Amino acid sequence: MKFTVQEIADLIKGTVDGDPKTEIHKLSKIEQGEPGSISFLGNPKYTHYIYQTRASAVIVNHDFEPEQTINCSLIRVENAYNAFAMMLEAYNNLNREKSGISKYAAIAENAETGDNCFIGDFVSVGEHVKIGSNVKIYSNTSIGDNVVIGDNTILNAGVKIYNDCHIGNNCTLHSGVVIGADGFGFAPQSDNHYAKVAQIGNVILEDNVEIGANTTIDRATLGSTIIRKGVKLDNLIQIAHNVEIGENTVIAAQTGIAGSTRIGRNCMIAGQVGIIGHLEIGNNVKIAAQSGISTNVPDGAIVMGSPAFEISNYRKAYVYFRSLPKLADRISVLEKKFKGEQ
Amino acid sequence: MKFTVQEIADLIKGTVDGDPKTEIHKLSKIEQGEPGSISFLGNPKYTHYIYQTRASAVIVNHDFEPEQTINCSLIRVENAYNAFAMMLEAYNNLNREKSGISKYAAIAENAETGDNCFIGDFVSVGEHVKIGSNVKIYSNTSIGDNVVIGDNTILNAGVKIYNDCHIGNNCTLHSGVVIGADGFGFAPQSDNHYAKVAQIGNVILEDNVEIGANTTIDRATLGSTIIRKGVKLDNLIQIAHNVEIGENTVIAAQTGIAGSTRIGRNCMIAGQVGIIGHLEIGNNVKIAAQSGISTNVPDGAIVMGSPAFEISNYRKAYVYFRSLPKLADRISVLEKKFKGEQ
Amino acid sequence: MKFTVQEIADLIKGTVDGDPKTEIHKLSKIEQGEPGSISFLGNPKYTHYIYQTRASAVIVNHDFEPEQTINCSLIRVENAYNAFAMMLEAYNNLNREKSGISKYAAIAENAETGDNCFIGDFVSVGEHVKIGSNVKIYSNTSIGDNVVIGDNTILNAGVKIYNDCHIGNNCTLHSGVVIGADGFGFAPQSDNHYAKVAQIGNVILEDNVEIGANTTIDRATLGSTIIRKGVKLDNLIQIAHNVEIGENTVIAAQTGIAGSTRIGRNCMIAGQVGIIGHLEIGNNVKIAAQSGISTNVPDGAIVMGSPAFEISNYRKAYVYFRSLPKLADRISVLEKKFKGEQ
Numbered sequence A, B, C: 001m002k003f004t005v006q007e008i009a010d011l012i013k014g015t016v017d018g019d020p021k022t023e024i025h026k027l028s029k030i031e032q033g034e035p036g037s038i039s040f041l042g043n044p045k046y047t048h049y050i051y052q053t054r055a056s057a058v059i060v061n062h063d064f065e066p067e068q069t070i071n072c073s074l075i076r077v078e079n080a081y082n083a084f085a086m087m088l089e090a091y092n093n094l095n096r097e098k099s100g101i102s103k104y105a106a107i108a109e110n111a112e113t114g115d116n117c118f119i120g121d122f123v124s125v126g127e128h129v130k131i132g133s134n135v136k137i138y139s140n141t142s143i144g145d146n147v148v149i150g151d152n153t154i155l156n157a158g159v160k161i162y163n164d165c166h167i168g169n170n171c172t173l174h175s176g177v178v179i180g181a182d183g184f185g186f187a188p189q190s191d192n193h194y195a196k197v198a199q200i201g202n203v204i205l206e207d208n209v210e211i212g213a214n215t216t217i218d219r220a221t222l223g224s225t226i227i228r229k230g231v232k233l234d235n236l237i238q239i240a241h242n243v244e245i246g247e248n249t250v251i252a253a254q255t256g257i258a259g260s261t262r263i264g265r266n267c268m269i270a271g272q273v274g275i276i277g278h279l280e281i282g283n284n285v286k287i288a289a290q291s292g293i294s295t296n297v298p299d300g301a302i303v304m305g306s307p308a309f310e311i312s313n314y315r316k317a318y319v320y321f322r323s324l325p326k327l328a329d330r331i332s333v334l335e336k337k338f339k340g341e342q
Helices: A005-011 A044-051 A080-096 A311-322 A324-341 B005-011 B044-051 B080-096 B311-322 B324-341 C005-011 C044-051 C080-096 C311-322 C324-341
Strands: A015-017 A037-040 A057-061 A073-077 A178-181 A186-188 A194-196 A202-205 A216-218 A224-227 A302-305 A308-310 B015-017 B037-040 B057-061 B073-077 B178-181 B186-188 B194-196 B202-205 B216-218 B224-227 B302-305 B308-310 C015-017 C037-040 C057-061 C073-077 C178-181 C186-188 C194-196 C202-205 C216-218 C224-227 C302-305 C308-310
Touching (some): A005 A073, A037 A080, A057 A080, A073 A080, A080 C186, A216 A224, A311 A324, A311 B311, A311 B324, A324 B324, B005 B015, B005 B073, B037 B080, B057 B080, B186 C080, B202 B216, B308 B311, B311 B324, B311 C311, B311 C324, B324 C324, C005 C080, C037 C080, C057 C080, C216 C224, C308 C311
Parallel strands (some): A057 A073, A202 A224, B037 B057, B202 B224, C037 C057, C057 C073, C178 C216
Antiparallel strands (some): A186 A194, A302 A308, B015 B073, B186 B194, B302 B308, C015 C073, C186 C194, C302 C308
């Protein structure tokens, strides 16, 4: 990449303070700026770096007023963070542009692929698969029979999608994601062994879903495990059979959700949370890291602990937990005094 | 699939109440039944759905007595749930039938494969591997040298088995499973760095074992990590080197078992449990979700907590934990009263 | 393998007590020794086995003094454990020797590979990749564009490395590892949906790093996620974007570290630990299993709990947690007595 400060300002709808002709060929953090790089100042905590940075240009908010001399060019925009995110995106697209179908891909004859797809080496595409336009499928990915994949979706290297699953438009699945493995369903038999319950449902990812590396989403026993539009799942998450996750809910790494639980919209679930099966979690719920959820959670609740309860009550209880030896001492003192007195 | 109600009744050894000629082409949940589908009524909680369902037929227990008009055909069997599971299985087998060896597979010349195997695209089979009959190996799976795989076993897409490991008969390994990676063994050296301890053992899965997606089972340092017959492991589980898991034990997702721990038969271990190394866990043990096990557990124990102890004691203690601020207030009140009195 | 006891003694710089010509063709644990195998006695707890073992030879420390008759040959060395580890390593190298490039590999024309590399079936190597000497890359591994891999590094089957990442010398990555997937970065928008923040940084693994099966290390938003030399990570660990882990730190399975946290040198972090983002963890820190770290941790601290605090204080508090019902009873008794007295 090579652009002038003015070209970048035009792209992000900003105005230039300083030399518009300075050449930029790199993005950097403000604290690690190098000549030829452009950075941004979003968080006021980082303001002091702008007076020392070696970056050639910094994107700032419209109302930024320097209190010392500044050695770089400034590009003023309405929201510096959003403008920089836009640049990251543009840079990313420049660098990851791929197209064409590898001669090492194995695509079933009756599979359909849309316009302008990239299909990498050793990708296996099963019978009757339908792949939309502008889809990118990186190497060593496996797609089972009858899978449907929407437009503009990216499957990174080594994704595995079992038969009959549906992936929406504008989704990104990271490496090692497994969509549609059998739900964990076994019927106990009289002699202590378990008989497998076949899992004949599927998984549906709606549009704009992102799934982190090595996350697993199991197929439903019957019907569908459903991830609604705009959901973002981090790495190494477990979603069991027949779960449903509502729109725009985000879940951090290593959280697990057991079978048939339904999660509402706009929830924020932190990392390493466990949620047992057959629960209803409301909308706009927040769950703190490592919590264990064993009962339904109403809309808007914020909970913590294992089992979890209201977060400020948890925190108060935990303060006393830490000082339990002192509480016990106070009881002992009272007991002795009481005895002495009698 | 297309069957009449009578044909299905014959298959599952049931008797028909209603029209035996109705055509069925789909399985459904009773609450989501559609014309042309068959469903089942297992759990009495769902009985009210049978009076509204649009399913064409419902499998019920012999002794079911309707209390309102029913619009669908009934098939009466001894155990409706088991009969439906049998149908799921039959349906599943119809849909997943695969055979033949992909021209894109790489199989070592000295590897042996039994009758009627399916080997998918980009499967790599190492030197001296022995594969039984009716084995299905889906795409992008890697099998190291000297691996042995029993009859009727299924390796889903992207399974990785390191050299020298043994997989039994009738096993199912889901996508992304890793069998036989090196155990985590390092010897601390005087300058703070660690020297690797080579791990030259293997992993043995006995018959009828199912392993969930992205679960990892490490090879033994010496000898074998052993998963006994009938064990069912869910997704994203970690089994460290030299662990042994007894027959018919089931373990839920994201649980981790550290090195050399031995787990007994018929245990039920919930999700996100951690068990430290070199422990003995007895038979018929139950461990609640998110528990941390740091000592041996005797036969039949039911435990919870981190560190875990007997579950009803844990629950009682947790009730008081939640009300710790109140307990502390009661101590303060006593202290004040006592002071006031003196 | 087939060696005499004398040949092995020469290799590990030991002296023989017994028949130097005995033939050895196998390594075994002392409690499972078989004729023809060699074992070792490191831990004094196992000393009683040496009087019963059927192993043909046992490696012992120089100063070992038998108290009963011994039926096997002994090889005396300075450190029996280290000598045996050396033998394990030698045995492992004999068995895993692989070289050559599979005709089923897809290597970009402008990629470079060093001397004596092994590249297995269905390995995809991207544009401008640089691979050092003596590198072994097993089947179904995917390497993105511009990746650099140092000398003597091993990538096991099914590793996925995204574009622009750097892997050092003498590293081992186990199956299913994902290096360089996008960090979990999304900017909340006014209508509740999230806009993706492109992640254009990379991951750097320095030398002598080992990464366990299915562990994921995300690329930085900008700059690098850095794993310093000698770090050992177990299976199923999550390392988020912009994290830095100091030299010779070891982390057990299923631990997760959130974005931008920096971890010092020589730390020991147990399994299933969660560490939130933007923290500073000092050098020589120890963290107990299942702990949750939500604040900075100073050098040398040993912590436990969720949220974690100093380990001996945690253990004391937990003792009282277990007996909370009794503490509550003591308060009730005091309240009654006090009331009765007034």
